[in-house]
Structure formats: structure tokens, C-alpha cells
Amino acid sequence: MRIVILGAGPAGLYLAYLIKRRQPGADVTVVEQNPANATFGFGVVFSDRALEFLRGDDPETYAAITPAMEVWSDMTLVLRNERVTLDGIGFAAVGRLQLLQMLQARLASVGVVPQFERAVTSLDELGEADLMVGADGVNSLVRKTFEQEFGASLSYLNNRFAWFGTTRPFDTLTQTFRHTPIGDFNAHHYRYAANRSTFIVEMDEASFVRAGFERMPADDARALCEKVFADALDGHRLISNNSIWRRFPQVSNARWHHGKYVLIGDALRTAHFSIGSGTRLAMEDAIALDRALAAHGDDVAAALPAFAAARRPIVEKIVSGANASAAWYERFAEHLQLPPYDFAMSYLTRSGRIDLERLRAVSPQFVARYEQSRA
Structure with missing residues (x-):
């Protein structure tokens, strides 16, 4: 059986590992356009249960990743310089590159090394396969190739955001809100290593335009964000890594599979970053797809509908909550008073x-x- 997985993010790497671990004789190919050690963004965050969903079926991966995670039990909101502690609202985080490297190591342990720096413009370049998996993110080639067959939809929210990092380690996941003369801002920030934190700056469209970010050089934009959040940064600088301003993409698909093609992770659907579930959803997609294949003897025609039937209700519930959360952030300026x-x-x-x-x-x-x- 030949399986081709396009994309070496958490979804693609973990699916390849699970299939090869279960079926050592399978021919599993993973293709990724970026270099092995390239990643955009800084840390990824999980809910308070972190990787508990791995503990039962995959204790080795659980044991490999968990010690690297930063964990905390409370959350903090900052509004008009007043701090509100939300006890019991815990999270865990790990560096995105570190997570990818650990998943690459797990995959190498079963004898698979992804083909990095291979940009694919047509699925025909990948050759014949019994199963082809689109784990290739928001801009998925698999989804675009069969856009009508999947019933694909892609739209964008209005708020603008950029992912930065900083050397200030925050005690908790913190949301800092600022009303300023040039506009309304929010920062999502949390540590993912002992001396590193993610720092996502978000603003509504009116503030983005009023402050001139659209035409502002990247270094000037970063410096202005440092000024807006000077108290939160406490003398630390913001670090850029492809920290461009973007609007959140909302991906959905009416159908999850077409023939031998199936979508997982952000290629299938996106969940707004404010709920911290994107990476977990991606890895759980991989688990569910591998289970469906195992239950149907790797009969792709039977396994793909079973995967969608079992997984869809869970995903739709989480995505519904994520969309409601995103809608709140789209209007966060209305709540600042x-x-x-x-x-x-x-x-x-x-x-x-x-x-x-x-x-x-x-x-x-x-x-x-x-x-x-x-x-």
C-alpha cells in the first residue's frame, strides 16, 4: 500500500508515524515544500490537558514531548492596567519548531524521512498512490485541486494580527487589551520555553488603518507594537519571524474526502487561535484517520467515510466554539469600556x-x- 502525505506539519508527520508504526510494510511518503528546520510562528499552545489524548495509545510520543512543555494553571486578563486572574483556566505550550523536530524524530524511528524542500505544483508529480492525504495547511494544493468535489470554502475575518516572539517569559497565558489614541489593540502572550514567549498582536481593521500599519515598514510596525505594549514587555523587545499582518482564514469543507484523497488539519478546517486547539485538532485528525484505516483493513474506500463520520461531530462542536470566540474578538473594542x-x-x-x-x-x-x- 502506497500512501502519500502532502505537508510535514503536526498533522502530516504524526499521521505518517502512526501508519508506519502500525503497518511497517506500508510505503509512506511525506512531501514538504519548506526546509526541515523552517517554521513560522513561535510557540503553540494546548489546553490544560495538553497531550493527555496521546497517553493511552502512544505513550512513547507523550513521553517524548511532555517534558519540553511549559505548563501553568491560571490565566490573566489585563484591562486598563488592572489584572484579573482566572484560576483553573490552565494551558501548556511548546515551541513549534521543537514540536516539529520531535515529531520528525518519532517518524525517523519507524524509518520514514520526509522529502523536504520539494515544492509540488500538481498532484500528478506525486505519482500513483492508494491514499493521498492533504495535510498541507490553509493553502492546501489537495483542496484547491478538488475544490468543488470537497465543497471547499475559504473566507477571512476582518481583524489584523501578527505573530511575534519575545524573550520575556510570562507566568501565565495573558490577554492584554489596550485602548490608545491610535486604536484598540490586544496581545495574546504566553511562554513556550524558559526564556521565550509567543506574543500575538491583534487589532481591529479601523485601528489598523488609522495607525497606518498597511504602509508601515516592518521594523517600524514592530517598534510601534513595542510602544503600545511597553508595560507588558517590561523592557524586552519583540522578535520577528515572518511577522506579517494577516487576517485569520476560515477554511471549511462540506465533504472531507474525494476518491482516494482526504484532508486533515488546517487543510480541512481552521479553528481560531484564541481557543488554542489548532495543533491538537490536527494531531487528533491523524489519530482518527489511522484508526479508521486500521478498522477497515486499510480499505481506503471504506475507511475515509468512517473517518469523516466518527470525527465530524467532534470537530464541528469545537469549530463552532472557535467561530464564536473569533466573533467576540472581531468586536473586542466594543467591550473595552x-x-x-x-x-x-x-x-x-x-x-x-x-x-x-x-x-x-x-x-x-x-x-x-x-x-x-x-x-
């Missing part, structure tokens, strides 16, 4: 997946302070 604890409650309930009573069980100290502020 709220009192800090009312603002925090609006933030915590933005996805519609948690109410006051559930929050009371998860974050009792915050709820007590919130109710005190309301009284």
Missing part, C-alpha cells in the same frame, strides 16, 4: 460553551470576585 470583571466574564463566556455555574466549578475564586464586584 466594561468594568474589568464584567469584561472578564464576557471573555470567558464568549464561545457559548460555559455558563456561570460551570465556571463556578472550574474557576471558583474568579467567580467569587466577579460576584463581589457585581454586588
Whole structure:
């Protein structure tokens, strides 16, 4: 059986590893246009359960990655320089490049080395295969090739954001909101290593235009962001790595597979970065697809519908919450005049997946302070 996986991000690498581990005789090819050690962005964040979804079926990968993760149990919101602690809202993070290197090592342990720096412009270049997997991200060639067959949709939100890094290690995942004379800004920042943090700067379209970011040189834009978030950075600088301004792409597909072709990860659907589930969703897609193949004796025609049927309800629930969260961020400037604890409650309930009573069980100290502020 020959399987070709286009894309060597977390979804593609982990799927290749799972298939080759289970079926050593399979011919598994992974093709990636970028070099092995190239990555854009800084750290990736997971929910408080981090990689628990790997522990049962893949303890080796769990044991390889978990020690490298930074973990914390609370979250912090900063509004008008007032800090609100959200107890029990924990996350874990790891450097994106470090994660990719560890997944590459896991894949090498079963005898597969991706073909890096191979740019593919047509699927015909990949030769014959029994299964071809599009794990090639937002700009997926597999999805674009069969756009109508997949029922593909791609749209963009309005807010602008850029991924930076910094040498300041933050104690928790923190959301810092700023209302300034040139516009309204938000920073999502969290440490992913002992002396490194991700620092995502976001603003609404009106602020982006008013401040002149569209025509501003990259170094000037970075310096202006440092000025807006000077208190949060505490003397540290922002670090650029392809830190261009972009709008979040919303990818969806009515159908997940077509013939021998199937999509996973961001090629299949995107989940807004504000919920910290993108990498986990990608790796869980890989797990679900490998399980479907195993359950149907690697009969692709039977396995792909089974994969979609089992995975779709889970994904749609998470993506629905992510879309609601994204909609809140699209209007975050409207909430900036709220009192800090009312603002925090609006933030915590933005996805519609948690109410006051559930929050009371998860974050009792915050709820007590919130109710005190309301009284």
C-alpha cells in the first residue's frame, strides 16, 4: 500500500508515524515544500490537558514531548492596567519548531524521512498512490485541486494580527487589551520555553488603518507594537519571524474526502487561535484517520467515510466554539469600556460553551470576585 502525505506539519508527520508504526510494510511518503528546520510562528499552545489524548495509545510520543512543555494553571486578563486572574483556566505550550523536530524524530524511528524542500505544483508529480492525504495547511494544493468535489470554502475575518516572539517569559497565558489614541489593540502572550514567549498582536481593521500599519515598514510596525505594549514587555523587545499582518482564514469543507484523497488539519478546517486547539485538532485528525484505516483493513474506500463520520461531530462542536470566540474578538473594542470583571466574564463566556455555574466549578475564586464586584 502506497500512501502519500502532502505537508510535514503536526498533522502530516504524526499521521505518517502512526501508519508506519502500525503497518511497517506500508510505503509512506511525506512531501514538504519548506526546509526541515523552517517554521513560522513561535510557540503553540494546548489546553490544560495538553497531550493527555496521546497517553493511552502512544505513550512513547507523550513521553517524548511532555517534558519540553511549559505548563501553568491560571490565566490573566489585563484591562486598563488592572489584572484579573482566572484560576483553573490552565494551558501548556511548546515551541513549534521543537514540536516539529520531535515529531520528525518519532517518524525517523519507524524509518520514514520526509522529502523536504520539494515544492509540488500538481498532484500528478506525486505519482500513483492508494491514499493521498492533504495535510498541507490553509493553502492546501489537495483542496484547491478538488475544490468543488470537497465543497471547499475559504473566507477571512476582518481583524489584523501578527505573530511575534519575545524573550520575556510570562507566568501565565495573558490577554492584554489596550485602548490608545491610535486604536484598540490586544496581545495574546504566553511562554513556550524558559526564556521565550509567543506574543500575538491583534487589532481591529479601523485601528489598523488609522495607525497606518498597511504602509508601515516592518521594523517600524514592530517598534510601534513595542510602544503600545511597553508595560507588558517590561523592557524586552519583540522578535520577528515572518511577522506579517494577516487576517485569520476560515477554511471549511462540506465533504472531507474525494476518491482516494482526504484532508486533515488546517487543510480541512481552521479553528481560531484564541481557543488554542489548532495543533491538537490536527494531531487528533491523524489519530482518527489511522484508526479508521486500521478498522477497515486499510480499505481506503471504506475507511475515509468512517473517518469523516466518527470525527465530524467532534470537530464541528469545537469549530463552532472557535467561530464564536473569533466573533467576540472581531468586536473586542466594543467591550473595552466594561468594568474589568464584567469584561472578564464576557471573555470567558464568549464561545457559548460555559455558563456561570460551570465556571463556578472550574474557576471558583474568579467567580467569587466577579460576584463581589457585581454586588
